[in-house]
Amino acid sequence: MRSTFHGLEVAKRSLFTQQAALNTTGHNIANANTRGYTRQVVNMVAAKPIEAFGLNRTTIPGQTGMGVEFSSITRIREKFLDDQFRNENKSFGNYAIQQDTLEKLEKIVNEPSDTGIRTVIEDFFNAWSDLSKSPENADGRKIVREQALALTDAFNHTAKSLQDLKDDLTENVNIKSQQINSIIRNIAQLNGEIQRIEGLGDNANDLRDQRDLITDELSQMINIRVTEGAGGYQVVMGGVELVTGMVPQELEPADLQAYFESGDLNSGEVFGMIHSRDHFVQGYIDDLDKLVDKLANGDMEVTLPAGSVLPEGRTLNGVLYAGATRTLTEDTKVTVKGLNGLHQLGYNFSSEPGGLPFFTNADGSTDNIKAGSITLNRELADNPTKIATSMRMVTQDGEETVVRGNNSLALLFSQVRDSRINFGTEADPDLATVDSYFRSVVGQLGIQAQEANRQLANSKTLVDQVDSRRQSVSGVSLDEEMANLIKFQHAYNAAARNMTMIDETLNKVINGMGIVGR
Secondary structure, three states: OOOOOHHHHHHHHHHHHHHHHHHHHHHHHHOOOOOOOOOEEEEEEEOOOOOOOOOOOOOOOOOOOOOEEEEEEEEOOOHHHHHHHHHHHHHHHHHHHHHHHHHHHHHHHOOOOOOOHHHHHHHHHHHHHHHHHOOOOHHHHHHHHHHHHHHHHHHHHHHHHHHHHHHHHHHHHHHHHHHHHHHHHHHHHHHHHHHHHHOOOOOOHHHHHHHHHHHHHHHHHOOOEEEEEOOEEEEEEOOEEEEEOOEEOOOOHHHHHHHHHHOOOOOHHHHHHHHHHHHHHHHHHHHHHHHHHHHHHOEEEEEEOOOOEOOOOEEEOOEEEOHHHHEOOOOEEEEEEHHHHHHOOOEOOOOOOOOOOOEEOOOOOOOOOOOOOOEEOHHHHHOHHHOOOEOOEEEEOOEEEEOOOOOHHHHHHHHHHHOOEEOOOOOOOOEEOHHHHHHHHHHHHHHHHHHHHHHHHHHHHHHHHHHHHHHHHHOOOHHHHHHHHHHHHHHHHHHHHHHHHHHHHHHHHHHHOOOOOO
């Protein structure tokens, strides 16, 4: 015969299992909007059937079932989608930083506009053109001085803004290294906690969600590959092990720079910061420095008009001009060293032999002039009458006197805007005007920004697509959970009704049988 209380055990197990399912469904509903949460399910199995107690084998056909049990509560998650998401997420982080950096560069360069460097350069040459119309006018020289100072201020400000952006990217790398180390430590700690809990036979679902969430965040910062072993997640960046079991390998900013150079760091936000800093920002700093230095000292070809009197002992194109040869008898093409070399061929009001260098660094040096330190020669800024405009001298009573009304040098200065300067090297010349060179730099920036926007849009689409697929598997659907809630509730009510029926049956057996004849 079978156990009298068998039905109670079956009903009890059903109640416990359906209650666990209801609680898990409630947990899913409660975390429907929780970032990184993975929906959980109760895995129900039929309980192992057993023979009636005290018998070796029942003579009743078949086995008596023992109801239902739940073997585990697990997450619904696909590792393939996690790996795919992290692989796309690193590219998204990289392009997001590049796009942001190039957008800031566009704001700094501010071209085309009426207030950018091109406008200031144009105003500078226009001032020389106006001065050439009245070279003996002191006010015209003051205007040239002010336009020159405005030009150097524009270069200084742009260079400072570029350097500030470069410093900001360096500081962001330092901050990201701290965030990376914090995540690495947390992953190692969660590995230990998950291993301890699951060693007791339970599933650490919520802790696994936390670990996956911060791993996703890490994948946007640096390129990582994640594998799961007996000790938990192993996180690797290129050939560098960041997390092995409960042991984290923290990174310093210098380490990130070294791994960037070695190729172990090849994507993610940190890669984007270093690449943007060293390639984009530094590239435009170098371009601006080259523009400034070549404008001041670069090789440019000018045509000196006949009748010009060169300073004594000046050598141009390998020809020494001294004595009577100083006076040119015909138009002569020569190569001068930028505006500095051109200005030194002229004369100011005081008839000094040769002008001063027009531009210098802030420390007064004229070699390798930088955009961040270029300034108008201090002597010219303090005394604009020293700005040379004339290339003619007359001799009176044995003394040479400048022809103040001559505008040869002022005209040559105004024509430099159309002169082709060698922005390359002697072995690899790159001849271009100041305007065309700067336009090429601005055009390059526009193309790079456009490409970064395109790459970011494509990467965002891929990330959203993979994440949508992942959410369709792992995310909580309130409609589905409400349907499950009703289903498990009805099952629980039925199990409770079954237990009530067994209770009434046993009550009849225990209290209503065997009382005949009393």
